[in-house]
Amino acid sequence: MTQHEGKPEFVPVTAGAGTLTATLTHLSPLDFFKMDFSKFATGVGDSMRTLLTGESSKAPDCLEKQIDVDGVTLKANRTKNESGANIDAVWPCLRSDSGQIQLDLRANGNRAWLARSQPDVGTGVLSAPTSGDATAAGFFTLFYNIGKHRSTGTLMPGTTLTYTFSPDNPPARAEVQVDAGLLLTSALVYQITSILDITGASTYDNVEKIPGTYDCLLGAADTLDTSDKNFVDNFSSAFNTILGCLSAVTPGPLAFLLNIFNGGAGLVSGLLTAAWNEITGNNHGIVTIDSSGRPKSDYALTWTGHTRQMHLNADGTGDVTIFSGAADGETWSATWDTTATGVTVSLVSLTSKTGAGLGDLKPGTKWVAALQKSPDDNKTVLHFVDPGKDLRNPNEGFYWCAEKYGYSYDCGA
Missing domain, CATH: 2.40.128 (Lipocalin)
Known part of the structure; x- marks a missing residue:
């Protein structure tokens, strides 16, 4: 890293026979830039845990309240894990509107969830997420706002996902699963862009402005969410995809930094395995609907x-x-x-x-x-x-x- 006209400038470095060589076009002090991948992985892991362990919201008054629709009494029970213990991953509430039954799943904490209903009535309607902060949570929300939506419903932090049912086909169940791929992708992009933006590259702003970048990054999230390979292999593929996506928004002279990140993919994946297991360890929530009476x-x-x-x-x-x-x-x-x-x-x-x-x-x-x-x-x-x-x-x-x-x-x- 050197200086040019008062601004930081990165130049490529070659290594050979134990010597690092950089070629300058002007007289300037030169400092070698070194990536500490263990610290990078720690930063990613901390961002992921922040998303996982953010403050939970207060239980709403509508929780476990009965509604009567067309002669049928319905009640949505608290979210439980597969063992039947309350986990309150999301707050489920039922209401009636214009003769229809609506199941609201309210986000509780900082996690994003893939969601589906039974009977299947589509992806549901998500209230508008609002966050543009340059944080992992901010990327989390921006990915959803500007990028593609998944075939399942996606419940983002600070939002409500609503499913609508007819009285003749009332809700019976809903399930949520942590969107682990989106969570890890958000944390990685945040850490990478934070490092790149030290140079004044404004990568974060470019990610938002350049068309197609979010869809590209969500492809990495899909790889992590849907592939049946082990985590280290999935991570390597997704990490390469992320670096490829960011190359489109990184100024040319800084693009070589992405190659430095690429060289550390194997080390980073090993350091993040424990954090990934923490994300996916207790990530499944089940909401059951009690029903009595007849329509x-x-x-x-x-x-x-x-x-x-x-x-x-x-x-x-x-x-x-x-x-x-x-x-x-x-x-x-x-x-x-x-x-x-x-x-x-x-x-x-x-x-x-x-x-x-x-x-x-x-x-x-x-x-x-x-x-x-x-x-x-x-x-x-x-x-x-x-x-x-x-x-x-x-x-x-x-x-x-x-x-x-x-x-x-x-x-x-």
Whole structure:
């Protein structure tokens, strides 16, 4: 390293017969630049651990809160590892919006996560990350903002990833896995550019400005994340990719420094193996969704039985027609709603009467009902009983059938 017009200037050095030689085009003091790869690896490892062990956020109020959607009660449990212990890798929360079920995965700490849902509803929608600091965490976020997105959802530090489900296909599970390749790539790029920028190269700024650089660097992250080779081999390949990406943003006279980094790849990979194992050792989180009840669509049907018919509408209204024999009957408007075990149906007003009518129905008459298997032929039926009676007793009340479930003899002839 020398000086030219008051600025640091790097010139190539050749080695031979125990002698280092540098050729200058002007008179200037000369200091030899030496890369200490053990310190470089320590810096990378420290950056990675900072990303792994940053302060955790406070648990949100919505954590493990139930929501009711279309008659179904749902609750997202805390994130656990494969052994069933709480790890709170992300904060999962459920909410309902415009008739849809939304599962929010909120980042907890400094890690980035690859995420997926069950059922699979795509990559989800990520809230906007905001960080441009020249730190490993800053690169972490910039890689996501400007680079390609992965086929799985990616949850970045300080963001929320939202999956949307229909009530007919509610969430059952979500999984997250530390994006270890992106984490290591971010730490490496930060350390390399920090060293290069000592010369005034502004490599960090160039990485952001020159098109394609982020996609190139994410290719290195993909190599680390998806290859089935051992870490040392993966690292060597990814490190070469990173240096190739940075060569496009490093001023020509400084490009030879990248060759110095390349020469230390083997040493650095060995020194980083422990840090890599720490990243990938406990990196899998599982979110399970508890569900109870049935959606209203299971009940909002036309129901029939012997000398009776009932319409339950999706908006909670309906009508009930019941005859005693062929000549006497009544039709009533009704309301209905779901319960933890089924539905309740209440009569509102008499809308028509045939013959002598029935005489024992009145506004407010109510039945408690549940979908069950019919005693005689194991078909799904809606079992009606008076309030206070036992729905588990097949001899109580009466049964309704719907075309959706097939007709049962228990609904009558």
